[in-house]
Amino acid sequence: MAVVFDRPHALVDIPMHYCPGCTHGIAHRLVAEALDELGIEGRTVGISSVGCSYNNYFYFNCDMIQAPHGRAPAVATGVKRSLPDSIVFTYQGDGDLAAIGTAEIVHAAARGENITVIFINNTIYGMTSGQMAPTTLLNQVTTTTPYGRDPKLHGNPIRVCEMLSTLKGPAYIERVSLHDIKHIKKAKEAVRKAFKVQMAGKGFSLVEILSTCPTNWGMNPLEALDRVKNEMIEYYPLGVFAGEDLEV
Amino acid sequence: MGERLLMKGNEVIAEAAIRAGCRHYFGYPITPQTEIAHYMAKKMPKVGGVFLQAESEVAAINMVYGAASAGKRVMTSSSSPGISLKQEGISYASGSQLPAVVVNIMRGGPGLGGIQPSQSDYFQATKGGGHGDYHMIVLAPSSVQELYELTVDAFNLADQYRMVAMILGDGVLGQMMEVVNFRDEEPIVETDKSWCACGHGMKREHNTITSIHLDPAVLEQWNINLQNKYKTICEKEQRYEIYKCDDAEIIIVAYGSVARIAKNVVQVAREEGIKVGLLRPITLWPFPVKAFEQVMDRAKAFLTVEMSSGQMLEDVMLAVNGRKPVYFTGRMGGMIPRVDDVMAKIKEIMAG
Amino acid sequence: MFLHEVIIAGFGGQGILSAGRLIAYAGMLDGREVSFFPSYGPEMRGGTANCMVVVSDEPIASPVLNSCTALIVMNNPSLEKFESYLKKDGVLITDSSLVQQKPVRNDIRHFELPATLMASDAGNKAFSNIYLVGKLIKETGIITPESFEKALYGVLSKSKHYLIPQEMEALRAGMEY
Structure with a gap:
């Protein structure tokens, strides 16, 4: 019988710890498929960050390094500068990348560091139980904005792709979403392209993936997907922010 | 070479x-x-x-x-x-x-x-x-x-x-x-x-x-x-230098650049007839407790000199463990201990 | 025992540190133990600068000096600050074109040399420090002029080597003053 769907080699065959309806699993799979299809698992070093995906070194079959909170781009820089022929990616959430790690991501991007960043934006801190993230939408209720995010009190959500695309360093930046099959396919292409940009030595690539957190949003998985589609995309428009014409 | x-x-x-x-x-x-x-x-x-x-x-x-x-x-x-x-x-x-x-x-x-x-x-x-x-x-x-x-x-x-x-x-x-x-x-x-x-x-x-x-x-x-x-x-891995401690009654404990100043002190003190030696930790961790055993019997007192309020002093006291008195002198804030200051402290210790 | 402990002090930009470095370098070429410790800080040109140089036959205990056998001074505040460091019979050399003050002590050997004037008369103000080093060599024998010349070749970049004959002239003028 022909196998039409299988686990990518770059994904370890163990159950993941993520909540039902969380899209981390899909994002992991997209990364693993890219490593398989591009034949780069053997020379890839992944950097786990701090947040729900802190231990995705259990799930990825390539060599992995667990980085301090927010510092993944700096750790990735150290690896890439040590092993220029390797493929290096970071996998970071919104708190990790856009709050505590803002300096590291901005400067890695500004240097045009030849790494790939997978940025999971679910507008909330998952692991520590639902606090405000730098990407939390206005009026969104979290455990630290119990009356909704008020720009006068809590500031405004950060659009990372837009911000980083003002720099000269990044070769490729795209925002994608995982709320339906069509968009997942598009996300897969973006992740592949990001790795191909790195393989071609073109410089910094980042894919922001709009994701769900049904548990901390207080929704069921379907409601969560709808929220991405109906609320998040409005503030975080999908598309290519750098490197649209880049052929790899 | x-x-x-x-x-x-x-x-x-x-x-x-x-x-x-x-x-x-x-x-x-x-x-x-x-x-x-x-x-x-x-x-x-x-x-x-x-x-x-x-x-x-x-x-x-x-x-x-x-x-x-x-x-x-x-x-x-x-x-x-x-x-x-x-x-x-x-x-x-x-x-x-x-x-x-x-x-x-x-x-x-x-x-x-x-x-x-x-x-x-x-x-x-x-x-x-x-x-x-x-x-x-x-x-x-x-x-x-x-x-x-x-x-x-x-x-x-x-x-x-x-x-x-x-x-x-x-x-x-x-x-x-x-x-x-x-x-x-x-x-x-x-x-x-x-x-x-x-x-x-x-x-x-x-x-x-x-x-x-x-x-x-x-x-x-x-x-x-x-x-x-x-x-x-x-x-x-303990490392240390023991300098002119064979007959020393007062042993200065100092590391880094302060140990250099301490060597001047040893010289000046000996010119004045006071038997002073230097124990210089080279590894600060691990702290060279073994060095203290070598000089413990003859020493009358230890004098820790640092460019701090007395931090290594605590490790010296642990190494000496009450067997001999331990004294301290030091400077802070970027001031460097002077030979005269350390000599004054030595004379104070000698006077009891 | 051969032991020279020298402090050189003045403004930044007067060549205080480079004079000290050259003496240390020359001392090394003479086969001696040497150390050089510069003041450091946010001031560059125009701020205060000093350095401590030791040249000895024995291993050097401390590069940080609380007293010295010779003192070169290129401004008034440095004389006030360091005069007390001089040991009895120590050598004080002042650039008399800049230092109007006189030392208060009379148990030291004081030599005045209008180094800055001599240097500008000779056409290169930047060499005033060299005249003073010349006088130091004459009065203390801390290093040999031959080693000083070799030190110049060792320390200066190749593009500056054409200046070395002038610097050696300055050194000799200082020695003969």
Whole structure:
């Protein structure tokens, strides 16, 4: 019988710890498929960050390094500068990348560091139980904005792709979403392209993936997907922010 | 014999690192150690190495974390306030058992403090400035020649024990020039690095570098393994110099540039007929308790001299353990102890 | 015992540190133990600068000096600050074109030399420090002029080597003053 769907080699065959309806699993799979299809698992070093995906070194079959909170781009820089022929990616959430790690991501991007960043934006801190993230939408209720995010009190959500695309360093930046099959396919292409940009030595690539957190949003998985589609995309428009014409 | 050169302490540290096989340096400017970065920026491209000026001390130590994870000999350097910023990364590297060399050319604190020489980061260096039960190997050179030799040793020790080794100097050592004799070849210790995260080439299971173990039983065992390693180091790696202690009644305990001043004191005191010797710790962690056993019987008293409020003093008291009186004199804030001040203290002790 | 402990002090930009470095370098070429410890800080040109140089037959205990056998001074504040460091019978050399003050002590050997004037008369103001080093060599024998010349070749970049004959003239003028 022909196998039409299988686990990518770059994904370890163990159950993941993520909540039902969380899209981390899909994002992991997209990364693993890219490593398989591009034949780069053997020379890839992944950097786990701090947040729900802190231990995705259990799930990825390539060599992995667990980085301090927010510092993944700096750790990735150290690896890439040590092993220029390797493929290096970071996998970071919104708190990790856009709050505590803002300096590291901005400067890695500004240097045009030849790494790939997978940025999971679910507008909330998952692991520590639902606090405000730098990407939390206005009026969104979290455990630290119990009356909704008020720009006068809590500031405004950060659009990372837009911000980083003002720099000269990044070769490729795209925002994608995982709320339906069509968009997942598009996300897969973006992740592949990001790795191909790195393989071609073109410089910094980042894919922001709009994701769900049904548990901390207080929704069921379907409601969560709808929220991405109906609320998040409005503030975080999908598309290519750098490197649209880049052929790899 | 190799080259004999007149060089600045900071430059010698950088040169020693390159000779020890370090090809990756990540740093951020801060006085009084910036010449290390200048030297690296000039030399690294010529030896096929990497110099990168990071956006912060925090980023620099995490770049070190990455390069060390990839199995490379790597170094960063800073001075006191910058070393405080690196503590997070040092704790993680210690937890992940990564070899790396960190240089601290100390200046006066706390806070932004000043830029003149100080030894007030002794606690931070030897007792664990970051979180968790960990240690670094801490080497305290007291001459430019020793900055060279101990920097090479630091890379070897870091690799051998898979841990962070620190060169703890101060503004005097970093800024001064002395003659240094370079060896023709460095005694580089090759170690197994099959644990590193450098791409498995589809030939082995994937490696993971991590310091997180959420199961407390697993984390406890991880800690026990670390402590066992530290115990071995305490047994095998204590280093010290004993100077004119054979007949000494008062033994000065001092390290780094202060030990140099203490040698002047020994000389002046002996000219005045007072038998003074010097015990100079070269490893601050592990603290050289063995040295104290060698001088304990004859000594009447110990006098710790530091450019701090008395930090090493506590380790001296633990080593002496009440057997003899322990005294202290020191200066703070970038002031350097004067021979006269120490002599006055010695006379005070002699007078009882 | 051959032991010279020298402090050189003045403004930044007067060549205080380079004079000290050259003496240390020359001492090394003479086969002696040497150390050089500069003041360091945010001031560059125009701020205060000093350095401590030791040249000895024995291993040097401390590069940081609390007293000295010779003192070269290129401004008034430095004389006030360091005069007390001089040991009895120590050598004080002042650049008399800049230092109007006189030392208060009479147990030292004081020599005045209008180094800055001599240097500008000779056409290169930057060499004033060299005249003073010449006088130091004459009065103390800390290093040999031959080693000083070799030190100049060792320390200066090749593009500056054409200046060395003028610098050696300055050194000799200082020695003969």
